[in-house]
Amino acid sequence: MTSSQALGLVKNELGDYEFIVAIVIWYEVLFTVNLLSKSLQTKDMLIDVAIEKVQGLISFFERYRETGFLQALEMAKGIALELDIGAKFPEKREIKRKKQFDENPDDTSIATQSAEESFRINYFIPLVEQAIFSLKSRFEQYKGYQNFFGFLFTSETLQSLDNDSLRSSCDYLESSIMDRKPGIDADEDRKSDIDAKELYIELKLLQDFMPKENMGLAEVLNFLKRHGCFPNASIAYRVLLTIPVTVASAERSFSKLKLLKSYMRTTMTQQRLNDLAIIALESEVSEKIDYENIIEDFISKNTKRMMLFK
Known part of the structure; x- marks a missing residue:
């Protein structure tokens, strides 16, 4: 059986031309998403670069929605030829509708769709639309970050702002990162990490103080550290730079938790669990540590240990 x-x-299923077309479409979608996912999980990924990559992927899917189906058909025909499979969609039985007494017998207003067009409308278009919608909804928060910090993404963007645009951007940034305690009205005690007026003066000076070549976020921060006279801009x-691009590192931390705190380690303290988690997550660093000096230092702090290991 x-x-x-x-x-x-x-x-009937895997050897069908329709299945091959579906596999080709899914390969294109998942391959491009996987490339972006791996790129966003790199340790040196910055949020301005991540925004550009996500917008580029959305633009790719919008173009793929218009032209991708014909490309998938051409690729699927080549695969079907190699597998000796007929490159034709299976024709489905036409459902005949009972005509009403007041209809014209020659009425052809209801056009029948071909199997290929039906597959494109009912399978390809919803799949690509769902991919575009998922990307836009998942990375919606990026737009908020771009509205708050967009004028700081590059030194070229900062130097291109006039006085009014720079002042309004500083005010908006101060209000966006302002600490709003629950139960406190909007006009009462609220604190922000930066002062908009001081930030405006610092950035105004920084526009003429920075080099003319375009610098990224990390390069601008290193430039500020070397001079040390721009406290609000540094903050x-x-x-x-500390805004997380993805939650991949946090997810990996939770996956390590089950390996560290098992049923046999239920009495483990929080400090020991934190230490073991750091060692497990930073395994590449821990493998380079010379443990002999650490062991000797541990033994030397107790007389009984020194006698035992002699």
Whole structure:
């Protein structure tokens, strides 16, 4: 029975031209998403670069929605030819509708769709639309970061602002990172990490003080550290650089938790769990540590240990 079911699945489903087209489409979608996902998980990924990559992927899917189906058909025809499969969509039985008494017998207003066009409308278009919608909804928060910190992304963007645009951007940034305590009205005690007026003066001076070549976020922050006279600007750039691009590192931390705190380690303290988690997450660093000096230092702090290991 199992052999018969497998044979029927291969002949009727996996060996079908429609299935090959679907596989080609899914490969294009998942391959491009995987490239972006791996790129966003790199340790040196910055949020301005991440925004550009996500917008580029959305633009790719919008173009793919218009032209991708024909490209998938061409690729699927080549695969079907190699596998000796007919490159044709299976024709479905036409459902005949009972005509009403007041309809014209020659009425052809309801046009029948071909199997290929039906597959494009009912399968390809919804799949690509769902990919575009998922990207836009998942990375919606990036737009908020771009509205708050967009004028700080590059030195070229900062130097291109006039006085009014720079002042309004500083005011907006101060209000966006302002600490709003629950139960306190908007006009009452609220604190912000930066002062908009002082930040405006610092950035105004920084526009003429920075080199003319375009610098990224990390380069601008290193430039500010070398001079040490831009406290508000340094805070703004540090906040921007600490915004997480993805939650991949946090997810990996939770996956390590089950390996560290098992049922046999239920009495483990929080400090020990934190230490073990750091060692597990930073395994590349821990493998380079010379443990002999650490062991000797540990033994030397207790007389009984020194006698035991002599």
